Amino acid sequence: MAALINRVWTAFSPPQVTKQKDALKFGVLGAASIAPLSLIIPARSHPEVIVQAVAARDRSKAEAFAKTHGIPEVKDSYQDILDDPNIDCIFIPLPNGLHFEWAVRAIRAGKHVLLEKPSTSNAKEAEILFNLPELSGPDAPVLLEAFHNRFHPSWNLFASLIKPEEVLHIKTHSMIPWWATSKSDIHFNYKLSGGTMMAMGTYNYAALRLLFGSSPLECVSCDASAYKDGEHANCDYEFKATFRFPNGAIGEASSTLQGETILKPSHVTVTTKEVVIADASLPSDQEKVRSQVLTLNGMIHGVFWHRIDNTSNFTLRNKSTHRIIRRWTENTTRKAYTFEEAGGEFAELPGEAHWMSYRYQLEAFVNKIRRRDVQTWVNGEDSIAQMEMIDMAYEKSGLGARPSSVFR
Numbered sequence: 001m002a003a004l005i006n007r008v009w010t011a012f013s014p015p016q017v018t019k020q021k022d023a024l025k026f027g028v029l030g031a032a033s034i035a036p037l038s039l040i041i042p043a044r045s046h047p048e049v050i051v052q053a054v055a056a057r058d059r060s061k062a063e064a065f066a067k068t069h070g071i072p073e074v075k076d077s078y079q080d081i082l083d084d085p086n087i088d089c090i091f092i093p094l095p096n097g098l099h100f101e102w103a104v105r106a107i108r109a110g111k112h113v114l115l116e117k118p119s120t121s122n123a124k125e126a127e128i129l130f131n132l133p134e135l136s137g138p139d140a141p142v143l144l145e146a147f148h149n150r151f152h153p154s155w156n157l158f159a160s161l162i163k164p165e166e167v168l169h170i171k172t173h174s175m176i177p178w179w180a181t182s183k184s185d186i187h188f189n190y191k192l193s194g195g196t197m198m199a200m201g202t203y204n205y206a207a208l209r210l211l212f213g214s215s216p217l218e219c220v221s222c223d224a225s226a227y228k229d230g231e232h233a234n235c236d237y238e239f240k241a242t243f244r245f246p247n248g249a250i251g252e253a254s255s256t257l258q259g260e261t262i263l264k265p266s267h268v269t270v271t272t273k274e275v276v277i278a279d280a281s282l283p284s285d286q287e288k289v290r291s292q293v294l295t296l297n298g299m300i301h302g303v304f305w306h307r308i309d310n311t312s313n314f315t316l317r318n319k320s321t322h323r324i325i326r327r328w329t330e331n332t333t334r335k336a337y338t339f340e341e342a343g344g345e346f347a348e349l350p351g352e353a354h355w356m357s358y359r360y361q362l363e364a365f366v367n368k369i370r371r372r373d374v375q376t377w378v379n380g381e382d383s384i385a386q387m388e389m390i391d392m393a394y395e396k397s398g399l400g401a402r403p404s405s406v407f408r
């Protein structure tokens with residue numbers, strides 16, 4: 001318990017490091033609620049990142065935000081940040097429906113872009129954004145959809161335990177308690193591309209895509225409960241979807257922004273097929289087969305708490321007749337707050353137990369800009385496939401894909 005308290009405390013108040021002379025200067029578009037968690041706090045412990053400027057639609061809001069978070073400059077508009085040659089990188093925590101326009105503007109201004117998830121309103125926009133001609137060439141700006149949980153060691157370790165070709169079934173759920181959002185939030189505004197599949201479901205959908213190692217062929221069902229009135233109409237506050245993947249297996253995803261009072265960690269459970277496990281100690285007429293049930297608890301915010309549960313069911317049987325000789329089960333649990341703790345192929349990678357997924361993400365973003373190796377990345381193809389899956393589910397639900405921006 002003391003370790004947990006210390007880790008979470010330090011995650012929110014990380015050690016302030018001295019900034020390098022050539023640190024990248026970030027500008028933030030909007031005084032958004034997520035900006036402290038996603039960028040401002042992680043930047044404190046990164047020697048190559050300075051959060052230099054912020055703009056809001058209302059200057060006084062940006063001034064108050066800058067004062068609270070120690071941001072040295074306030075600009076009059078989002079565009080003023082893009083026009084500043086002193087700014088290297090743009091963080092976009094705007095409503096989903098504005099991601100496309102401001103990411104395109106930022107890329108055209110030659111800036112590196114850290115873009116909040118989901119990357120765009122729909123796959124059509126994602127196709128255009130991630131294929132912008134400005135993004136190719138050796139000095140092209142870096143564009144990253146801020147899929148933060150995928151950068152945490154716990155996700156990397158979990159994914160490394162799963163061979164997509166062995167996956168039989170996946171089930172994943174996430175929730176936000178009812179009191180943490182309100183109907184007036186951007187999450188429930190259709191014109192701003194709101195909806196639970198956009199806000200939370202995207203994590204669950206990504207888990208299915210990544211662990212199956214492919215996009216789904218079909219959304220078999222998607223039952224969504226959505227508001228019906230005014231600007232909120234067609235914004236789902238909870239959903240349950242099932243998808244069919246190329247190996248014939250089914251993945252189930254569900255989420256709610258109207259969950260119970262107590263926050264429960266998001267999770268994903270993978271069930272594998274029976275596979276033969278090589279064991280040289282066995283007599284030649286025997287074989288060992290194993291099926292597994294692996295769960296990552298705490299899939300989205302690993303820094304608070306997570307646990308990987310692995311139940312392996314073994315059968316020792318006669319090779320030709322399949323007559324069972326013995327059955328047994330082994331249960332193990334693992335955690336990985338750092339890559340060192342994940343061990344194996346990850347052991348040498350940087351990180352501290354108090355690093356949030358956002359801090360691991362920032363490390364990768366900076367390394368990519370500096371043309372260094374990165375352990376995890378979300379490339380354009382991946383982000384486009386993600387939006388295709390979201391569109392597929394929205395179409396199946398009857399609510400329809402989120403609306404496209406008229407900006408070009």
Ligand SMILES: NC(=O)C1=CN([C@@H]2O[C@H](COP(=O)(O)OP(=O)(O)OC[C@H]3O[C@@H](n4cnc5c(N)ncnc54)[C@H](OP(=O)(O)O)[C@@H]3O)[C@@H](O)[C@H]2O)C=CC1
Binds near residue numbers: 034038094098148
């Ligand atoms: N990575 C994560 O863990 C999380 C990511 N997110 C993502 O971050 C983004 C922002 O979410 P969140 O911080 O919760 O949202 P907020 O509503 O707190 O912030 C959105 C920002 O967008 C600006 N904005 C510009 N135009 C509009 C408009 N027409 N209506 C409303 N706001 C506008 C607001 O601006 P201004 O300050 O200029 O007035 C506001 O600061 C979303 O894409 C969401 O999916 C959200 C939560 C968690």
Ligand SMILES: O=C1OC[C@@H](O)[C@H](O)[C@H]1O
Binds near residue numbers: 176180200
């Ligand atoms: O990414 C997210 O995580 C936390 C939630 O409150 C939010 O709705 C979502 O966008």
